[in-house]
Amino acid sequence: xxxxxxxxxxxTCALGNDKSSSVSxxxxxxxxxxxxxxxxxxxxxFKITQSFSSEExxxxxxxxxxxxxxxxxxxxxxxxxxxxxxxxxxTSMSISIxxxxxxxxxxxxxxxxxxxxxxxxxxxxxxDIVKSIHKATIIQTACTSTANGIAYATQMIKAxxxxxxxVVGIELFNKSTYNGFESLMLPSKTMTYRPFDKRSDGLIxxxxxxxxxxxPEKKDPNDFEVLSSAITFDNYSITGSDPEGKATFSCxxxxxxxxxxxxxxxTCLKAHATGSENSNLSEAKAIDxxxxxxxxxxxxxxxxxxxxxxxxxxxxxxxxxxxxxxxxGILPKTLNYESGYEDINFEPLKxxxxxxxxxxxxxxxxxxxxxxxxxxxxxKS
Amino acid sequence: MYIHSSSTMLNPNRxxxxxxxxxxxxxTQSFRRISKFNAMAIYGAxxxxxxxxxxxxxxxYTASEYGCIQDMNKVLHQVSKKDEILMPFDFLNxxxxxxxxxxxxxxxxxGNNFYITAEDFSFEKAFELAHFDLSIxxxxxxxxxxxxxxxEEVKDHDSFIHNLFKKPLNDASIWFHLSNIEQNxxxxxxxxxxxxxxxxxxxxxxxxxxxxxACNQFALQNKKKLxxxxxxxxxxxxxxxxxxxxxLCLHNLLQQNGSLGLISCDQKxxxxxxxxxx
Numbered sequence: 001x002x003x004x005x006x007x008x009x010x011x012t013c014a015l016g017n018d019k020s021s022s023v024s025x026x027x028x029x030x031x032x033x034x035x036x037x038x039x040x041x042x043x044x045x046f047k048i049t050q051s052f053s054s055e056e057x058x059x060x061x062x063x064x065x066x067x068x069x070x071x072x073x074x075x076x077x078x079x080x081x082x083x084x085x086x087x088x089x090x091t092s093m094s095i096s097i098x099x100x101x102x103x104x105x106x107x108x109x110x111x112x113x114x115x116x117x118x119x120x121x122x123x124x125x126x127x128d129i130v131k132s133i134h135k136a137t138i139i140q141t142a143c144t145s146t147a148n149g150i151a152y153a154t155q156m157i158k159a160x161x162x163x164x165x166x167v168v169g170i171e172l173f174n175k176s177t178y179n180g181f182e183s184l185m186l187p188s189k190t191m192t193y194r195p196f197d198k199r200s201d202g203l204i205x206x207x208x209x210x211x212x213x214x215x216p217e218k219k220d221p222n223d224f225e226v227l228s229s230a231i232t233f234d235n236y237s238i239t240g241s242d243p244e245g246k247a248t249f250s251c252x253x254x255x256x257x258x259x260x261x262x263x264x265x266x267t268c269l270k271a272h273a274t275g276s277e278n279s280n281l282s283e284a285k286a287i288d289x290x291x292x293x294x295x296x297x298x299x300x301x302x303x304x305x306x307x308x309x310x311x312x313x314x315x316x317x318x319x320x321x322x323x324x325x326x327x328x329g330i331l332p333k334t335l336n337y338e339s340g341y342e343d344i345n346f347e348p349l350k351x352x353x354x355x356x357x358x359x360x361x362x363x364x365x366x367x368x369x370x371x372x373x374x375x376x377x378x379x380k381s
Numbered sequence: 382m383y384i385h386s387s388s389t390m391l392n393p394n395r396x397x398x399x400x401x402x403x404x405x406x407x408x409t410q411s412f413r414r415i416s417k418f419n420a421m422a423i424y425g426a427x428x429x430x431x432x433x434x435x436x437x438x439x440x441x442y443t444a445s446e447y448g449c450i451q452d453m454n455k456v457l458h459q460v461s462k463k464d465e466i467l468m469p470f471d472f473l474n475x476x477x478x479x480x481x482x483x484x485x486x487x488x489x490x491x492g493n494n495f496y497i498t499a500e501d502f503s504f505e506k507a508f509e510l511a512h513f514d515l516s517i518x519x520x521x522x523x524x525x526x527x528x529x530x531x532x533e534e535v536k537d538h539d540s541f542i543h544n545l546f547k548k549p550l551n552d553a554s555i556w557f558h559l560s561n562i563e564q565n566x567x568x569x570x571x572x573x574x575x576x577x578x579x580x581x582x583x584x585x586x587x588x589x590x591x592x593x594x595a596c597n598q599f600a601l602q603n604k605k606k607l608x609x610x611x612x613x614x615x616x617x618x619x620x621x622x623x624x625x626x627x628x629l630c631l632h633n634l635l636q637q638n639g640s641l642g643l644i645s646c647d648q649k650x651x652x653x654x655x656x657x658x659x
Contacts, residue, residue: 098453098457099460102457102461106461112537113535113536114457114536114541117535118447118448118498118541120498120503124649134577135502135506135575137497137510140477142476148495155517175467179459179460179466181472182467231493233491235482235486238479238482367473367476369482
């Protein structure tokens with residue numbers, strides 16, 4: 001059986017401008033000092049703190065720095081970089097760049113209306129950074145975009161269709177997404193992110209740029225292996241999940257089946273946990289169903305209070321953050337959580353827990369009905 | 382692996398209302414507040430599977446080079462003007478992946494759907510992904526679509542796009558039904574090949590016998606470098622321009638018989654070759 005490992009990764013987000021500072025900040029966060037992170041939420045967003053002269057510079061510099069950090073982390077030679085197949089996931093892509101230009105066009109009499117049409121050029125830009133000889137693929141499946149990138153890259157490496165892959169996720173602040181979420185009445189008014197808590201009043205969006213390098217051989221004994229994936233479709237509604245959580249349950253169950261594992265083999269389940277009521281309840285129901293059908297439980301991890309909801313890039317940003325926290329010996333407690341919904345028979349992890357290694361089930365859910373589950377492990381076989 | 386049906390819808394720039402009217406002719410479902418892009422996609426997908434048996438668990442792969450540009454401009458205008466409010470449906474319409482949900486809803490399908498883009502290769506990448514999923518038995522059937530709006534209404538559109546032969550711009554929605562089942566098929570997919578430079582592509586083409594070929598614009602522009610035999614080309618003179626143009630090349634190629642080849646290149650000289658027999 002072929003294996004696929006995350007041999008390098010990088011993360012830029014509200015927690016920090018690189019992976020190391022992001023993980024250090026996450027390790028230091030507690031409910032007591034949580035406001036030190038959330039002061040940036042005065043804008044209603046978990047923003048990257050670095051300053052840039054324009055949206056264009058922010059977008060392309062973030063990508064370049066993140067990609068180079070992941071490549072360095074994986075210690076790829078120039079020849080190895082050429083072999084990278086690139087998968088890019090994002091919900092809003094580079095719309096912030098067009099917004100900036102459009103603002104000048106409509107309000108400052110700038111004759112140019114748009115900076116870009118379509119998003120394929122982002123792939124070409126990353127190909128040039130790593131000198132890849134292969135064509136980049138952009139997958140847009142909303143909040144499952146980069147999770148699907150990891151799933152496809154893994155399957156293609158296992159099928160020997162490709163040798164190695166770079167999966168890049170990017171989500172930056174833009175008015176279209178923020179105003180769009182507001183129009184759907186999804187953002188939190190209290191500015192405290194507390195998914196699965198009965199006081200949860202919505203989500204808080206977040207910025208991130210993150211990348212993972214996937215290869216068929218380990219570089220470090222602690223590298224996480226991608227054991228399996230599953231993708232299912234919820235045809236309930238474009239923006240809402242089936243209240244019974246059937247597609248989410250079947251997604252997690254399929255990922256377990258594909259890995260040949262039972263729930264008792266799983267250290268923790270990283271829930272999607274957006275914070276919006278419909279999505280929370282649907283996913284909680286699915287997790288309940290999984291636990292009852294397998295007559296077992298595992299710890300449930302919630303990461304969005306650390307990062308904000310990083311939409312299409314959450315597949316890479318949340319996988320990286322969780323893997324790095326585990327490598328640092330902890331499973332993080334759920335920030336801001338006090339008490340859950342009635343009729344739900346589990347609670348997310350309430351106290352930080354020490355771990356040496358872990359097998360994790362990561363669930364992602366997106367607008368448009370997309371569900372993706374990934375199982376990763378750095379347990380010694 | 383086989384192609385079972387294809388549909389093509391090509392029009393000079395038309396309005397959302399006109400596409401909604403077309404949709405009403407082939408579907409009893411209500412499609413209120415959908416974008417032009419989504420209306421075009423649904424119409425194309427329904428046309429491709431009209432009167433065909435299909436597995437509702439088929440996966441849907443929608444390729445687009447430029448996406449829902451008309452609604453994108455509307456949203457950009459709304460967020461640029463302080464007195465304008467972004468409405469939920471306008472926001473949802475610019476999320477490209479929602480097209481998969483709407484097509485799926487129109488077809489009553491329950492398989493997965495993906496929205497794919499790759500510069501000059503959006504259709505090729507979507508086709509390659511569907512081919513990969515079918516080859517590993519992820520599912521038995523797939524629907525691959527190429528949807529692009531005419532950019533006629535976009536200011537300075539020529540500065541953004543690669544319309545090498547300055548062809549007229551069109552709206553297009555072109556779909557293919559793929560299956561692992563041979564019965565009632567239109568053509569057999571022999572192989573999908575990819576190459577990272579012209580010389581490797583030319584070497585492959587030299588060794589491979591085709592009765593008919595169709596090329597995207599970069600392959601046509603570099604036909605000498607690729608060593609392509611002029612006598613094998615199908616007539617592509619009247620093909621208009623849209624972002625995912627190679628889908629039309631494939632549709633037209635399927636009108637021929639024998640050993641067929643769709644040859645696409647990008648601006649960096651990489652190639653995608655779809656080898657078919659019919």
